[in-house]
Amino acid sequence: MSPSSPAGGFWTRRDFLGVAGGLVVLFSAPPSLRAQAPVTPDWKESIPADRVDSWLALLDDGRVVAAVGKIEAGMGVSTAFVQIVADELRVDMECVVLVMGDTASTVDQRGTGSSNGIVEGGSALRKAAAAAHHHLLGLAAEQLGVGVEALAVNAGVVTTTLRPGVGVTYAQLVKGRKLELALPKGVETKSPEHYRYVGKPVPRIDIPPKVHGSYEYLVDFVLPAMVHARVVRPPQAGATLLGVPPDFSSPGLIEVVTQGNFVAVVCEQEFQAVRAARSLVPRWSTPAPRFPGSYGELYTHLAAGNPGVSESADTVGSVDEGLQASARVLQARYEFPFQSHACMGPGCGVAEVKEDSATVWMGGQKPYSLRRAVAKLLGLKPGRVRVVWMAGPGSYGMNDADDAAMDAAFLSARVRRPVRVQYSREEGTAWDPKGPPLVVTMRGGLSTTGAVTAFDYEARGFSGRLRASSTEEPGDSLLGQMLGGWKAKSTDRFQFSTETYRFPAKRLTSHLLPWDHALPTGLRTAHLRDPDGMATCFASECFVDELAAAAGMDPVQFRIQYLSDQRDRDIVHAAASRAGWESRPSPNPAPGSAATRRGRGIAYAPRNGTTVAIVTEVAVDTTTGRVRVERFVVAHDCGFVINPASLQGTIEANLIQGLSRALHEAVAFTSTAVTSTDWLSYPILDMTEVPQAIDIEIVNNRPDRPSTGAGEPATRPIAASIGNAIYDALGVRVRRIPFTPESILNQLKPTPSA
Template sequence: MTLLDDVMDRTVSRRTFLRSSAAVGGGLMIGFTLPSAILPADAATGSEPFAPNAFIRIDQTGKVTFISPMIEMGQGTFTSLPMLVAEELDVDLTNVVVEHSPANAKLYGNALIGGVQMTGGSTSIRAFYMPLRQAGATARQMLITAAATNLKVDAAGLTTEPGFVVHAASKRRIGYGELVDAAAKLPVPADVKLKDPSTFRLIGTPVKRLDVAGKVNGTAIYGIDVKLPGMKVATVSASPVFGGKVASVDEAAALKVPGVHQVAKLDNAVAVIADHYWAAKQGLEAAAVTFDDGPHASVTTADVVAALATASEKPGAVATDKGDVAAALAKAATKVEAIYEAPFLAHATMEPINCTVQVKPDSCDVWVGSQVPDIAQAVVAKSLGLKPEQVTIHNHLLGGGFGRRLEVDFIAQAALIAKQSKDPIKVVWSREEDITQDMYRPYYFDRMSAGLDENGRLTAWSHRIAGSSIIARYSPSWMKNGVDPDAVEGAAEIPYAVPNMHVDYVQVEPPGIPTAFWRGVGPTHNIYVVESFIDELAAAAKKDPVEYRRALLADNPRALKVMETAARNAGWGTPLGPRKGRGISVQFAFGSYLSEVAEVTVADNGTVRVDRVVAAIDCGVAVNPDTIEAQIQSGIIFGITAALYGEITLKDGRVEQTNFDTYQMLRIDEAPKIEVEIVKSSEAPGGLGEPGTSALAPAVLNAVYAATGVRLRKLPIDTEKLKSESRSG
């Protein structure tokens, strides 16, 4: 059992979680109230604020505090989620203060991820759209009931306007703050009526981010900003080869550096503790740490790829099996085959890994930015031999997560370092440590086969995925019959109509190399493969890529609409200049339909510039169009970075990339023009944090083919191949 499975066991099962949600008409945990120990008393009266559920507090001034079940790492949840509460509660968003939730999966678990308290998988709005509306509506109903008693009128004759209960007949109104004491004494209603979407005042309107001011004026606090009395700072050097151990440390030399107080040793790493980061860094250099490389000292990227290629020659665990693919391929007028590769990728968040820990004899406090506060609490407790309730997690804004902060390796490490000191310790990794000790998006190796009839129509589809399983490590109980559901997402179900289809998965673990979720994870590789291969089929059928897809999407109106919208807005079919091309991709992933069109220019030396990206998204109900557009823009930039530059390689067991000079980011002068259209929809909300990234690479590669005639099947883009094989402009 992994730590995640253990956390799920001691909190709430998915089945129980969903049953308790359904019991309140779609609302989530509405019957729970926050423990008084974590409810701040009203400053003026000393009384507890009105807290009808785990998400809302209203004090006697009428101020509303929203306890966010999801963390904020730049994706806009601290604006979009309170919009849901404010809509149904009927308050102005400017009167809402947002706090991180404490570590408590029973109250703040994510129903779409098995009830774990986790921010990831583009699930924040999807998981909490109905629960938070229910929470706001419940509080509003209780305030109305309290007002009816106060005004001595029938509750049916009362309505609300932002922050007030109104009795239209007598033209009286009473502020929420005046009602909280009475409302707090009322039973929580088991069922309340939600607003009709036609009456929404906030949902669907573009609202500027509530957290922008703090990030601009410097008052926003990230994990790396934490300061405590008596705090010391540590930095770390871990074995450059995964699985290696510390061999020697010159502790005396480190202690001679001014400001250095202590050297802390772990099995695979050494930390130097000092008054400030620079002293710690200088002390670490003086310590001249050496390592026993262990069993993986000779591993190279070529070894990893060779193992994947060999494993992919044999059948894997079946994810999809429809019709008779073998027979259809045998009868096909044209057979197309291809192999695609996607490299290891680092997260390289703007805020490097950090964690502050204070260990006391019978308790521990942790200040960190984590996507999984409940799991963080559990790993610290396990590391220090404490009970989870003895560990307090103070969660902070994240300067980028992208899946890296779904992991708790660095939190456990910080706890073990702090255990060796009487002072609170802030552990900060260097950028080099951040990249070389990351947990990487897996290397994937895909074998594709398809059959076309005499008219070029797709009759057979075979897709074999070989790669590491993140799920098998993270939560084995989520594996089904040998299939990692993340590794096949975007491949097991594609938006196109295919009569005969087979998809299987071969789990291949790279020697010693840790793999983890990365913005988009499975779909970032599967959409790249599927949409690139669809373009190959269009070329084999001598069809325009949009026209070819249109025929395959005849029974998928939402996918068809986003494709046609993106193509129209991009001016598909209009001429471009020499060595310029357009490419398109279509996807259904994370509950949203998205199409992107990329326009590129390929220079004579093979370098690629993405000039323009046009996107159309159907994400169901659009809660905050401003955030939606920003998330697609952000995902596109992240995707371009990976497509052009992203690659982690190994030599002699060591990661070769160490900083932004060797793990390059897209520069501001390379950013394309981006246009986003949100397709109006009344369907349930879909995810947004990751779709923009996963749809980008195939659109760019298909555009490169249109510009040069060179088909690229390996990322990042091979400029030497383009230089040598491109047709003349």
């Protein structure tokens, strides 16, 4: 998008340099010049959240700059931000340019995570824009000599019925100065019935430039005199570097950088770096195996190993007594594998480190913490470091973006040139932080009449914050681990299912096993979309289905009977009703032909105020073991929806990515290395497997309901819903993700006619 025509509302972070001397400074030079703009590296330690001018600036050409401490991960939140600001300020969306995730010019909102873009970023912008609106009305009233109540604003022009034909624009009122205004505690926001954009299916502002190839991604970013680096990884997890050939040469090579176990080549041209990295053969030690040898071994270790820490939750009555008194006791073990972010583009980072300052361009979700980590790495004050978010290749939690950015900062400091690091596909799949594996043992008791007497959930896994969910310390990054001498800020993240079932006896337990030795490896565990949610829900919601089947009850009725939360009962009911759910127990008494069995399943899960239920209809080919999802029906309650069109896209993408994870994805490894290295060894869903029908029911979309986030919640119940549908079709329970043809056929073998 050309900088002089931000139609659609984008401004790259580099354009907006905040306010200087009370005037808004905005660079609108061509990109190549912008990069050279003389920017003072005396960036503020932080941008105060309680100032209106931290969020908004009104330019003298009529544009409104909105700055927010969130990023666009591809779900359309930037459009929602622009909708909100345009509505509160009463300007056209086309006038709003958006700045996201630049530590020098946006408030530190801890970046994006936990589906909180709308919840935190949207509400902050709404308040700031509303406050600015009231302030501008006051100025206009003074200038026009009328009362505020006699004013109306349309497209940034304030008019009054008392003086027809006379008006004043926001720009004339502000005169290019910043809005010297504290953010009031309580501020009256626009009444929802007057919304012009909010709540409407406004087309996403980022899609036309993406379709035309003019959207600027981090990978497109070029600095003058920039050089290119590739990192060389050890062949075995935990190997130490013994040395690199001292006489190594390769065309365009600037330097082979080594420190600790970190090895990288820096070259003048990009493909020269690719060549050099391929031909450099460092000597590495042969360490003792760091991983279990297979998933079988891993799950046995998780199930039997000593937990480092344990925690219980949602304990009601005595589960042990309840189980003892039961007429029937069910027990089952559920297993969930390591999964990779495997982003479309492997990690990329660009850095320009100078004598006493550093600028880093990154594609991750948490630029603000990364700034502190870069400052520590380089021995600079945070005020001398600027981290600028630019669009990456999708982002589903803590992927490899921060690692690449840290590498770039380190290498730029070493070679004193601007450095661009681009990871290989192998690094993007084998070396990104992984969603953690989980083993859950479920136990439940039923009375003689089929009532649940006890419910026991016992999860054993590795913390998904072994690799922290933001990079605060150099040791949190792979770079810090490879350099050595830096500590990771790992924390315990217990793995509980979320649901609101009420049973006479209930207990959830989460055990975390030590996994620190995986920190410098491709199996370090981290947040992956809806961290732990799909795995914990898979165990819990499939086992609820097992109880319903054992009690001879319909799975929907069973859930509604035991759910304690009305919204949760409603969401289950809404999904079933939209799906045309036939009330009967599973398995399906008429699953179709012997060759293709059909079934349906349901699962539900609340997540941070949003609640989702998914009905899945599957066809299972009993000869090949292939599971085909024919239809998803989703009931989704995230309160008031800012943009229904974006929400639909976000829910659909959650379903497809979730379906991929449930059917295909398990990171392969041996005892010494990750062996998933590309799209052949880490297959994901393809277009032929996309369901023929997806029906989405949006529930409680009303302005009086808070907007509670939609980036991840629909991911949570997917694996469970598919698992329950497979059981309905086959009458056998598959308790391990992914549902591969082999695992289906294995389950069918002992009881082929079950």
